[in-house]
Structures are given as C-alpha cells and as structure tokens.
Amino acid sequence: MKFHRITFAALALGLAVLGWLQIGQAASTIETTGQVLYSATDLSDTSFPTVNAKSATLQGTLFRLGGMPGKRYRGVVITPGGTGTATTTYAMRVYSVKRGFSAQGASQSVDYEYELVWSGTCTLGTTTGVATSGGFTSSHKFCDTISGAATSAYPTAMVAAFSGLAPSYFSPGSNGIARIFIPEMGNSDVVITVDMTGATSANFLIEGVN
Numbered sequence: 001m002k003f004h005r006i007t008f009a010a011l012a013l014g015l016a017v018l019g020w021l022q023i024g025q026a027a028s029t030i031e032t033t034g035q036v037l038y039s040a041t042d043l044s045d046t047s048f049p050t051v052n053a054k055s056a057t058l059q060g061t062l063f064r065l066g067g068m069p070g071k072r073y074r075g076v077v078i079t080p081g082g083t084g085t086a087t088t089t090y091a092m093r094v095y096s097v098k099r100g101f102s103a104q105g106a107s108q109s110v111d112y113e114y115e116l117v118w119s120g121t122c123t124l125g126t127t128t129g130v131a132t133s134g135g136f137t138s139s140h141k142f143c144d145t146i147s148g149a150a151t152s153a154y155p156t157a158m159v160a161a162f163s164g165l166a167p168s169y170f171s172p173g174s175n176g177i178a179r180i181f182i183p184e185m186g187n188s189d190v191v192i193t194v195d196m197t198g199a200t201s202a203n204f205l206i207e208g209v210n
Contacts, residue, residue, distance in 0.1 A: 079178070081124070093194075094182060115154045117154065118151060
C-alpha cells in the first residue's frame with residue numbers, strides 16, 4: 001500500500017508539473033499576422049478626411065484583423081513613419097471598423113461602422129528604412145516621438161468588455177523607433193487617417209496580434 005501511495009503521489013505531481021508547463025507555454029505564446037506595410041501608397045492628406053460613423057462605402061485603407069466568420073486578431077501594433085525632413089510632424093487617427101454583412105456567412109460587406117480609438121501626433125526622426133519594396137525604404141523615416149491618447153469612451157468600453165488592455169505607446173526620441181500599441185480593437189478591423197501638419201507623407205508598419 002505504501003508503494004502504491006508513493007506511486008500515485010509521484011504521478012499526481014508529474015501531471016501537475018506538466019499542466020503548469022503547458023499553461024506557462026500557452027501564456028507566453030503571442031500570435032501575429034507579421035508586420036506589413038499599411039498602405040501601398042503613402043498617405044498625404046493635408047487635413048483629416050471626413051469619416052462618418054456609418055457608411056455604405058469604405059472610408060480609407062482597411063487593415064483586416066481576420067476573416068468573417070473566422071479567427072480574429074484582438075489588437076494591433078503600429079509603427080509610424082513617413083517622408084519629409086526630420087523633426088517634422090503629422091497628426092494621425094486610428095479607427096475601429098465594424099463591417100456589416102447581409103447574412104451570417106456572407107462574404108461581401110454591405111456597410112461600415114467607425115469608432116475613433118486613438119489619436120496623436122508623430123515626429124519623424126532620422127532613422128530610415130532599408131526595404132527595397134513592400135516596407136519602409138531609404139526614403140522613409142521612422143517616427144521617434146509620439147504624443148497621443150485613447151479617444152472617447154469607446155476604447156475604455158472595449159477594454160472592459162473584453163478584459164483587454166488600454167492603448168499605449170512607446171516614444172523613445174533620439175532617433176529611435178516609436179510604436180503604438182492597441183491591444184483590444186473590439187473584434188473589428190482598422191483604418192488610419194492622417195493630417196500632414198509638416199511632414200510630406202505618412203505610412204505605417206502594422207501587425208495584428210493576439
């Protein structure tokens with residue numbers, strides 16, 4: 001009996017350790033779409049385009065966070081950059097976009113619903129890209145400074161509803177690479193708009209993350 005008790009205890013301990021390792025492994029895994037260029041052509045609007053709360057047509061370039069129906073990425077990491085002289089700036093806005101469909105399982109969007117999630121100002125540094133195409137090239141400068149904040153009550157409501165994290169950003173200055181983190185997009189897609197207040201054009205490296 002003593003031998004059986006020891007064997008059972010050892011088995012239970014082994015299963016507990018295995019479960020702990022599996023939980024730790026799952027908790028440390030991050031899924032990502034990979035970092036891609038947001039827009040095939042740089043954005044150069046000199047004032048923010050009008051974005052209606054509800055529209056029958058797409059307003060802006062849509063970055064999809066998954067299929068409908070299907071697996072969705074919860075948030076985005078945005079790396080801003082652009083063209084122009086170092087220390088020049090532009091303003092930007094990030095929208096959560098809900099796509100409406102005529103029926104469950106339909107593939108064609110019939111309308112779009114927009115909610116402003118984050119807005120801020122980006123300043124170009126001197127660090128440039130190295131890609132020959134499909135990314136930031138040598139003519140693109142990374143932004144090294146960001147100032148901004150979540151806008152309205154909608155981001156706060158998303159974070160509460162989905163037990164997510166609030167938007168934040170990394171602004172290193174000194175020609176580092178700044179980033180914007182929006183961990184919870186409320187099961188939606190993303191549109192970014194700009195107002196070129198000094199820089200020539202803007203673009204972004206963007207990735208969906210879980």
